Each structure stands twice: as structure tokens, then as C-alpha cells.
Amino acid sequence: xxxxxxxxxxxxxxxxxxxxxxxxxxxxxxxxxxxxxxxxxxxxxxxxxxxxxxxxxxxxxxxxxxxxxxxxxxxxxxxxxxxxxxxxxxxxxxxxxxxxxxxxxxxxxxxxxxxxxxxxxxxxxxxxxxxxxxxxxxxxxxxxxxxxxxxxxxxxxxxxxxxxxxxxxxxxxxxxxxxxxxxxxxxxxxxxxxxxxxxxxxxxxxxxxxxxxxxxxxxxxxxxxxxxxxxxxxxxxxxxxxxxxxxxxxxxxxxxxxxxxxxxxxxxxxxxxxxxxxxxxxxxxxxxxxxxxxx
Amino acid sequence: xxxxxxxxxxxxxxxxxxxxxxxxxxxxxxxxxxxxxxxxxxxxxxxxxxxxxxxxxxxxxxxxxxxxxxxxxxxxxxxxxxxxxxxxxxxxxxxxxxxxxxxxxxxxxxxxxxxxxxxxxxxxxxxxxxxxxxxxxxxxxxxxxxxxxxxxxxxxxxxxxxxxxxx
Numbered sequence: 001x002x003x004x005x006x007x008x009x010x011x012x013x014x015x016x017x018x019x020x021x022x023x024x025x026x027x028x029x030x031x032x033x034x035x036x037x038x039x040x041x042x043x044x045x046x047x048x049x050x051x052x053x054x055x056x057x058x059x060x061x062x063x064x065x066x067x068x069x070x071x072x073x074x075x076x077x078x079x080x081x082x083x084x085x086x087x088x089x090x091x092x093x094x095x096x097x098x099x100x101x102x103x104x105x106x107x108x109x110x111x112x113x114x115x116x117x118x119x120x121x122x123x124x125x126x127x128x129x130x131x132x133x134x135x136x137x138x139x140x141x142x143x144x145x146x147x148x149x150x151x152x153x154x155x156x157x158x159x160x161x162x163x164x165x166x167x168x169x170x171x172x173x174x175x176x177x178x179x180x181x182x183x184x185x186x187x188x189x190x191x192x193x194x195x196x197x198x199x200x201x202x203x204x205x206x207x208x209x210x211x212x213x214x215x216x217x218x219x220x221x222x223x224x225x226x227x228x229x230x231x232x233x234x235x236x237x238x239x240x241x242x243x244x245x246x247x248x249x250x251x252x253x254x255x256x257x258x259x260x261x262x263x264x265x266x267x268x269x270x271x272x273x274x275x276x277x278x279x280x281x282x283x284x285x286x287x288x289x290x291x292x293x294x295x
Numbered sequence: 296x297x298x299x300x301x302x303x304x305x306x307x308x309x310x311x312x313x314x315x316x317x318x319x320x321x322x323x324x325x326x327x328x329x330x331x332x333x334x335x336x337x338x339x340x341x342x343x344x345x346x347x348x349x350x351x352x353x354x355x356x357x358x359x360x361x362x363x364x365x366x367x368x369x370x371x372x373x374x375x376x377x378x379x380x381x382x383x384x385x386x387x388x389x390x391x392x393x394x395x396x397x398x399x400x401x402x403x404x405x406x407x408x409x410x411x412x413x414x415x416x417x418x419x420x421x422x423x424x425x426x427x428x429x430x431x432x433x434x435x436x437x438x439x440x441x442x443x444x445x446x447x448x449x450x451x452x453x454x455x456x457x458x459x460x461x462x
Binding site: 038 | 298
């Protein structure tokens, strides 16, 4: 393999990291776990002169629940941490589902939430959960910070609204509502070390246990140039008591929201079938979980 | 322009090493080429095969995807750190006895993934064992002998601990 040289700096604070990114310009990028970027550099699909490693920056990792029930998850929180965190498993279940499946144990111990979002692949497994759970990304720039809804962060394959000098600092989730629940499902060829062929995340909020759906969010991965919401599916759910027929109709409606392509991993037609299957499974599991989320 | 070398302290198998490394060098490369710890194998260099697995603070990671400078301040365990006082670790002994080593290329990574599992969960069921080694490819054994070896070692390790408690 070709030798790819680059320099690495290890700032201690967010401010130092942002200053370094600003100074270095386009040929610099932040690195956390490195599971995507080191591979991309070695394969030549990315060319950089400087990596700003976030491993020494204090307070960038961890799951914190605020007094009002909202969650703040640091950008360098690993997949293993998310999947093993009881509050994430219980309250942000779709995110724990995605983080616990991705890659291998070795990858999950290094790969980070922020890295998965910023790498911005259409198949990024934490993106659909972040979108259905109403997450906002906190971007820190030299002049201040701004928040971007998860659904507006990615703009295309590998593309986000993050400016080169900005650092994704944390992802914020509103306090989980009573009688709400979420889930994530993905289809792959193998059970481990795989890339998602089609994924779906679903979040439901019921009026009361056994009652009609007040709000619904469905998001799809790997069936468009970026993870997308499925408004057709959501419209089929709101105001209805979610029985088998309602969930099936919503899953079928999601297919029309997807615009998959044929590629190495699967044909577009297969991906469309899988949209229906994955959305159905995610809705069923999310509904089950609505029961356990009490005020 | 060549980036300057970085002087780091790597703690490997309970021993500190002060070395100068190239910033773009991975932990796998530094372990093998600068510390001579060639038990860590480099396979795919993409994080897919698990041959380069080492433990970082007790957790398995692909050392081909960790920059050496990022490993500073962490406790690193390689396959060379498993045997103690010339005695194979019970996992290593079980791999030998069960024929879980054929070509041997995956064995260091497989053993370290298994060690991380047993340190965390002394009584794993078969599904948990297969999940724990799901990031390690083996092209020879078909995995069955590896799973049996880990089950055997788990029994022996927890049996020893049980005897210790009774005495």
C-alpha cells in the first residue's frame, strides 16, 4: 500500500482544536477514533496534511442527562459507550440499537458518534436514529457555536454543512416524551463488519398506552444520497391507532420516499423491498417500547 | 515537508517505552517495527480482519486504525503479554489443545478478543463468544474449534477462581 504521510496534533481544548483547524485550512481535518479516516487516507480517497486528534480534548466524550431530561452526548463518545449506556438504551433506544450493531467490537471501541455523523455516508447508522429522536448538532466555530437539526446536517455523500474550521462538539436530544419509543433496524449480508444495505429508524409518540399515534418520525439510511425522513410513512401513522394494518401501510408508503441506486452492495429493487421490511420492524419495536416509557 | 518525529511514552505489557515515532504511523506498525513485537499481525489494514487486535485499557481495538501517538497514556496488551513466567495463558493452552490454531495468523488477535471477553464476562454462552470474536476473521478453522477452546478456557479460569474462593 502507498505510504501516506501527514502530521498529527493533539490539542487539549475545543478552542485550541478550532484554532488549529482554522489555521490549517482545507488540508486539515479532525480525527477521533480514526476508523474511517485512517482507512480513507491509506486508500487515497482522502488527502490531508494535518489531523487534529481530539483524543486529548477534555469533556468531549460522555452521555449527560440534564435536569429537564434532555440528553447531551459528546461528539467523541464511542459506539461501545452508547450501546452500553443504560439511559441511552432505555430512552434513546434507536441510537443504542445502531451503535451496538455497527462494525465489530474493535471498531465500536474506537468509532465515535461525531465521527459517524461527520463522515456523512448515506449509510451512516447513527444518522437515522438521530433524525427520528429530534437531535440537534452543536457546531463550535472560532466566533461561537450554532445548532443544526440532525436532518439538515448531511447534504450529500461525505458532505455536511459543517465548515472546515468548525468542530462538532456534542449532539443534543430533547427529553424523551411519555408514551414514546424508538428503534433501528438494518439489513446486511453478514451480522458483523458490514455496511448497511438499507436501514430504518422509527420513533412513535402515543396519546396514551394503547392509544392513537400523536407524532411519528421515520428515517431511512442507504436509499438516497443522504439519510432521509420518510414523510409518506409518517403521514400514514398520525392520528391512527397503530395496529398491524396501519404499520404495514406506513411501511409500504416509505418505499415511495426512497430513491435507492444499484451498487456493489445491492440492487435498487432489493433496497426498496427492504425499506418496507425494515420500516415495519422498526415501527413494531418502537411501538413495543412506547409501553415502557412512562412519565 | 516531513512532519517532525514525536517522542511518546508507550506502555506495553506493563513496560514503559520512550520512543520517537512518525506522526502518521499506526500503533500496529510501531509495535512491530520499533518495539519488535511481531506477534501483532497486519492483515487488511482497514479494520476488517482483526488480525492486528490488541487491548487498549483492556478493550480490543484494531491497532492498524489507532495512531501510535493516540495510544500514549493507555495500557496496551499484545499477545506477548499473555503468557506469564513461561506459562501459557489458559486461553493459549486451550487453543493448542483444541486445535484452534491452524495457520496461526488470526490467533494473536483472536486470543486477545477472547481475553477481553472473559475478563468482562467469565461465563459467556456460545452466542456471546461468537459475538465477541465477530471482528476476527479465521480462514482455517471454521471457528468451531476456537469457540470450543474459549468455552474450555472459561470453564478452567472460573473453576480456578471458584476454588480460590472456597479455600
